[in-house]
Amino acid sequence: MQAEEKLTYETWPAAPERATLEAKNKFLGFWLFLGGETVLFSSLFATYLALKDKVPDTSQPLAKDLFELPLTLVATMLLLTSSLTSVYAMYHMKNFAFKKMMLWLGVTVLLGLGFLGLEVYEFNMYVHEGHKFTSSAFGSAFYSLVGFHGAHVTFGLGWILALMIRNYKRGLNLYNAPKFYVASLYWHFIDVVWVFIFTVVYLMGMVG
């Protein structure tokens, strides 16, 4: 199999993420999985929209009482920037610049960690304000939707880190290039979902 072969800058193909049959399958299979994920998140969004502000009594906080613009804005910027840095990583992957790719992936992971930290801080704050997973249908729906996204971020971070550690010493080849590419697709998809979360949950929540 050519996949493990040592390649040079000269022999590196133009689309390394789809250069072998295995890579092509991986590429397509992952895109199809994202199609399924779209329906998964749509279902969660639908549930959230149906249960938004549905609380048992007036002592419970509603969306407009909870969310704060600055916090969401910072989190959004972190995640959007991490999407750009992972684009950079793939740019260097296509140019067979392994070290630069690893560097940008590292930056992506750090930004992702920052986002995750903010989310934990935010959830903690809401719980103290009485907005809990178990306190209302609104709470359950909110933490499920945003938490599902958070779990995707966590899994994405673990995935990228695992790939970085595994391939730290051996550099790029046609066996691991598609893996890096697919992981970056996943990371972008997380960002796509977040665009809708900040719009539908946070911004629309504040509008009322």
Added chain:
Amino acid sequence: MSTIAQKKGFGAVLWDYLTTVDHKKIAHLYLIAGGLFFIMGGIEAVLIRIQLAVPNNDFVSAGAFNEIITMHGTTMIFLAAMPLLFAFMNAVMPLQIGARDVAFPFVNALGFWLFFFGGLFLNLSWFLGGAPDAGWTSYASLSLHSKGHGIDFYVLGLQIAGLGTLIGGINFLVTIINMRAPGMTYMRMPLFTWTTFVASAMILFAFPPLTVGLTLMMFDRLFGANFFDVTMGGNTIIWEHLFWVFGHPEVYILILPAFGIFSEIFSTFSRKRLFGYSSMVFATVLIGFLGFMVWAHHMFTTGLGPVANAIFAVATMAIGVPTGIKIFNWLFTMWGGSVKFTTPMYYAFAFIPSFVMGGVTGVMVATAAADYQYHDTYFVVAHFHYVIVGGVVLALLAGTHYWWPKMFGTMLNETLGKITFWLFFIGFHLTFFIQHFLGLWGMPRRVFTFLPGQGLDAGNLISSVGAAFMSAGVMILLINIVVTQVKNVKVGNDPWGDGRTLEWAIASPPPYYNFKQLPLVRGLDAYWLEKMEGKKGMTPAEPIGDIHMPNSSFIPFMITLGLFIAAFGAMYHVNDKPWAIPLLIFGLAVTFGSMLVRSFKDDHGYHIHKEELTQDEKGAKA
């Protein structure tokens, strides 16, 4: 089983099957596991019919009856019909498109084990405090108040099994898109491959809502969430929607491959090209698309309002059009053909009137206003058994007879096969035809007994007698299988003599690498085309070369085992057992640990060298 397998000891064979990534062996696993669950679901059905045979019966208690009907439905849909279809998809689809393997052999194995452990988990509920008892639809208003762990078994078991189905579907999709043999264009694909493709696409979009629904139910029952709890602001209708957004496409996921199986059988045994091939493809895709727009017809009586009811009623009736196209195409395929009445053809022939009856009652229940009368009566029970048994189960039995030689290299006995058919066919109509009338006479579904003197006695007795006929039919089939495998008379490539598609161009059972040289496909019914031009086999599209094969792996089993363990942890967490959360974490650690091992240990597979391939051939000739 191949002769090589028989020479090995039992332990070696078992290990082989536990670690296999070969789609043909995974097909065997699906067939065996799905068959076992089919028998369990069948036994549950017989228990239901015994209980309802006479009025005021106390054969089982009301509570046990609820458990039995729930498990009958759940088992038959998720653990019998789906896996048995997956068995044929695995066994036949890669061969039909001329591929050496599926796109993701590892994922394929993982999908099987997820289904199997999910099913095992679900059925363990019988021994661990009671099975789920809220019906296979498990409506939230019932299931939230169900005592014990029955519903938890349902939620977690189906979650695990559903994941398996989802990744299995992705595997089939990628295989069909990327791995077709040279010349195998989309419009040359056999109908069974097409229906596999559309059904897999539907799996991809239908299973995520189920995943979400089951997750919400799990959160509500086990982790204190309030999605369906009205007093906390929740809404019980959400479950109904999520369930049917999945549940309605699910019945098309079942029936489309069944249509595919019958399309193959009709054209093979009419010895004629399938009539209206392109309209068949079009109808398949259209049914797949419309299947997503109709889910709320299960909820007409919930009170969605006249506008929603009207939209969903019209969309539902629209599905009758492509289905009608298919029925006529099958009829015209036989018209003027030289029809050979083999066992599979018996089933195909019987399928048309049976399924049409289910379709007609389908249009009846789709009429929203009239549905208020039919809803939750035996009329509905009769309707969906006419489409599921008259469509899917007849297809599964037909497919078993049709592809048995390809999967195992032996031919099932035709006489016994026809006896099975007559017993099953008569039993099926005896059981379910009268149920239409029982429903119209006012017998509600899911009742554990009824009173004498209400005009329901005779009808129920007839229905129960029918169940006995069906059971006898299945038993004859099992005897047939045992007799056939003991005799072990091997057959050639094309045992029916009329094979049209690529799977009949290679040995039965096929070698583990399927095609020594990828075939060149020159049209629809590729193998038939070559035969008609007097050739013995397919023209190869490539010279003999090394073949790349994937390595066997035990990791799929381990990943699944972890989830299976974690499910127990999640479930007993509500009982405040101190070991529950650690068990949950341990199980997830096993799963994710196994996934890490998979990522960190490169597995490039191995090559079968050209020399070995040519030696094989010489050995076979000598």
Added chain:
Amino acid sequence: MTNQPLSSNRSRVDLEYRRKTNAEEMRYQIVSFTLMIFLTLLAFAAVAIKGFTSWFTIPFIVLLAAVQVVFQLYYFMHMSHKGHEAPSMFLFTGLFMGLIIVLAFMTIIWW
């Protein structure tokens, strides 16, 4: 076979060309990133500035989100490149099914 890497004696010109197109694409990426940031700020501003009616704000920010996602999909995820026919078909089918679910949940859950 498809798993054959391109021949090693490819000319320098080719490599240069590829390097250039990659760099050019990267420039597009930065432009789209800038636009995305701009759209995000616009959405936040629309909400922060009180005074717009929600009949304006909500459609406006949903539209901005949709535009931003198109950037993500077509530029960051390279869906504008060749060979993405099947991916886009499945992604948009999924999106279509998802939107139907959202529509249903916003109309026929509560009555």
